[in-house]
Amino acid sequence: MNIGQLSSRELCNQLRSTGLRWILGPFIVHLRSRVPDFFQHLQMFYHENEILEPPWDDIADFHASLHPSFGLRRYWRPKVSFRLDGNSFFTPFPLSHAPPMFEWGMNMAVASRSNHYLLLHAAVLEKGGCALVLPGTPGSGKSTLSAALSLRGFRLLSDEFGLYCPQKKVFMANARPVGLKNESIDVIRAFDPRAVLSEEYPHTRKGTVSFLRVPVGSVQQIDFGVVPRWIVFPTFEQQSATYLEKIPAGEGFLRLAANAFNYETLGQSGFGGIAEMVRDSQMMQLRFGRLDEAVAELQNLTSVTP
Amino acid sequence: MSILAPAPDDGFPLPTPHRWTRGKCPPLVHVPLGDHHMIFNPMSGHTHWINELVVDILEILAQHPMDGRELMTEMQLDPAEDSNLAEMERILNELDRLGLIFPVAS
Numbered sequence: 001m002n003i004g005q006l007s008s009r010e011l012c013n014q015l016r017s018t019g020l021r022w023i024l025g026p027f028i029v030h031l032r033s034r035v036p037d038f039f040q041h042l043q044m045f046y047h048e049n050e051i052l053e054p055p056w057d058d059i060a061d062f063h064a065s066l067h068p069s070f071g072l073r074r075y076w077r078p079k080v081s082f083r084l085d086g087n088s089f090f091t092p093f094p095l096s097h098a099p100p101m102f103e104w105g106m107n108m109a110v111a112s113r114s115n116h117y118l119l120l121h122a123a124v125l126e127k128g129g130c131a132l133v134l135p136g137t138p139g140s141g142k143s144t145l146s147a148a149l150s151l152r153g154f155r156l157l158s159d160e161f162g163l164y165c166p167q168k169k170v171f172m173a174n175a176r177p178v179g180l181k182n183e184s185i186d187v188i189r190a191f192d193p194r195a196v197l198s199e200e201y202p203h204t205r206k207g208t209v210s211f212l213r214v215p216v217g218s219v220q221q222i223d224f225g226v227v228p229r230w231i232v233f234p235t236f237e238q239q240s241a242t243y244l245e246k247i248p249a250g251e252g253f254l255r256l257a258a259n260a261f262n263y264e265t266l267g268q269s270g271f272g273g274i275a276e277m278v279r280d281s282q283m284m285q286l287r288f289g290r291l292d293e294a295v296a297e298l299q300n301l302t303s304v305t306p
Numbered sequence: 307m308s309i310l311a312p313a314p315d316d317g318f319p320l321p322t323p324h325r326w327t328r329g330k331c332p333p334l335v336h337v338p339l340g341d342h343h344m345i346f347n348p349m350s351g352h353t354h355w356i357n358e359l360v361v362d363i364l365e366i367l368a369q370h371p372m373d374g375r376e377l378m379t380e381m382q383l384d385p386a387e388d389s390n391l392a393e394m395e396r397i398l399n400e401l402d403r404l405g406l407i408f409p410v411a412s
Contacts, residue, residue: 249339250355257353264351268335271346271353275337 004047011039021052021060025174025222026117026163027110028052030060033098035068035080041099044198045177045211048219062109066098084109093204100201100209103179110161110174111261117172118273119261120162124171125154127302130229131171133162133281135259138206141236141288144184147212148295151192154302156218157226166266166273170225175218177211185210187291228277230301231256233285240289244297252283324409326398327371328364334406336361350405363397364406371410374398 003011003022014020019032020042033039052058062084069079069092079092082105089108093101111119122135123146132154136142143159150156156175163172177198180188185208188195196213232244233255247255256274257263263270284301288294335346343361345354356364366372366380374394378385385391401407 250342250344253337253339253344254353254355267351268346268348271335271337271344275344278339279337 001051001053002047003042003049003051006051008039008043011042015039015042018054019063019065021054021056021058022046022049023052023222024049024106024176025158026172027061027174028058029106030063031065031102033066035066035095035098038066038098038102041102041198044196045213048216049222061113062106064102064105064109066102068095084112097201097204099198099211100179100204103177103211106176107160110163114161114163115262115265116165118164118166118263118266118270120164120256121160121259121261122162123159124157124162124226125149126157126226127154129226130302131157131226132298132302133171133228133231133277134234135162135231135256136234137259139236141234141294143178143180144187144236144291145234145294145298147178147180147184147188147195148191148291149298150178150212150215150218151188151195152295152299155221156214164228164273164277165225166269166276168225169276170227172225173218173222175214175222177213180210180212182207188212191291191295228281231277231281231283232298232301234294235285235287237287237289240287242286242288242290242293242297244284244286244301247283247285249278249283253278325371325373325376325412326367326402326407327410328368328407329371329410331368331408333368334364347404347406352404354404354406360397360401363401367407373412 015031015033019030021028021030065083067081067083078095080095080098080101081088081092082090082101084105120135122133123142125132125146134142134145146156146159157171157173158175159178161174163174165172185200198211200208200210202208231252253274256277260270286294286297332348337344341358343356345356362381363377366377372380374391375385378390378394383390402409
């Protein structure tokens with residue numbers, strides 16, 4: 001059964017009582033929430049995700065909860081806090097910002113609990129059975145690119161975390177709503193009017209954010225890992241011409257290792273993982289100022305499997 | 307980390323010369339990438355990007371301790387030129403600083 005098959009009442013009741021467990025790629029999430037209306041975020045963005053019905057025999061990777069504030073705070077500028085295993089890591093957000101708080105909380109959960117994977121700060125998409133990896137720091141354009149490519153038939157594995165399994169030598173899918181910030185929101189609206197976006201959440205620490213619903217296929221094929229074939233470091237620059245060029249393998253190795261959250265934690269396993277990715281992939285960098293041109297370059301690149 | 311040369315009678319440590327070795331260190335993990343190599347040092351957990359000259363130096367010092375002059379002879383380089391020897395000594399000191407080789411008394 002999927003989240004979308006639960007009625008609003010069932011979903012609300014489950015979130016408020018025992019909590020809801022669902023499969024998110026290689027993870028099992030357990031969420032409890034008493035935030036009014038938050039269930040609508042799950043209905044909109046996680047409706048294809050399979051739920052686990054109690055009694056639960058599986059061990060959840062993340063026990064998360066969203067708590068509205070108590071006391072007078074319930075009435076005066078109400079807030080919401082995110083907890084992971086009962087611990088709070090962020091200062092509370094306004095109650096209406098429960099969805100971005102949940103998404104960023106999940107980012108933190110994945111980043112802190114996934115040392116059995118080599119964890120790249122990267123968007124990962126699949127085309128023709130191979131993975132296109134877009135490593136980049138915030139502002140590099142990786143989320144906007146991954147949103148646009150997912151709207152052009154690429155399967156989205158992740159817009160934020162590239163989960164590379166050194167044992168299986170594949171990227172694991174972890175498709176969640178794509179977080180878009182500020183100008184990117186209108187850029188994606190203009191790029192494809194069919195894009196399904198959440199409401200906008202203004203005045204967050206990242207500015208205004210909105211979330212893009214990932215195509216159904218990205219969630220339905222969430223069990224399939226993908227071997228890397230193209231590693232492209234994007235850089236967005238206003239007014240820049242678009243060009244895609246090869247970079248030396250050694251430089252690619254160092255940039256990829258520097259981009260990994262847990263490279264040094266994993267030691268030799270991390271080194272081996274990066275070495276395999278570099279050996280099996282074309283290493284490129286993409287500088288772009290126009291989204292449509294960048295998408296065309298990447299479509300062209302991935303039209304031929306190396 | 308380094309093994310000091312034996313002290314002379316007056317109690318002051320001997321200056322160089324000494325030899326360098328990789329001794330009984332766990333083997334480095336090598337990945338050739340074009341004309342450079344990426345190596346992983348299991349002892350430090352650090353990754354280094356090195357050229358083929360350094361690869362050869364590390365391989366030779368894994369077999370036998372040598373000083374800079376012996377190393378250059380082994381590599382068929384000309385140790386007679388002072389600038390060459392100085393450059394080799396600089397490389398060896400840098401590799402020592404990175405924990406890839408260690409000095410031993412001659």
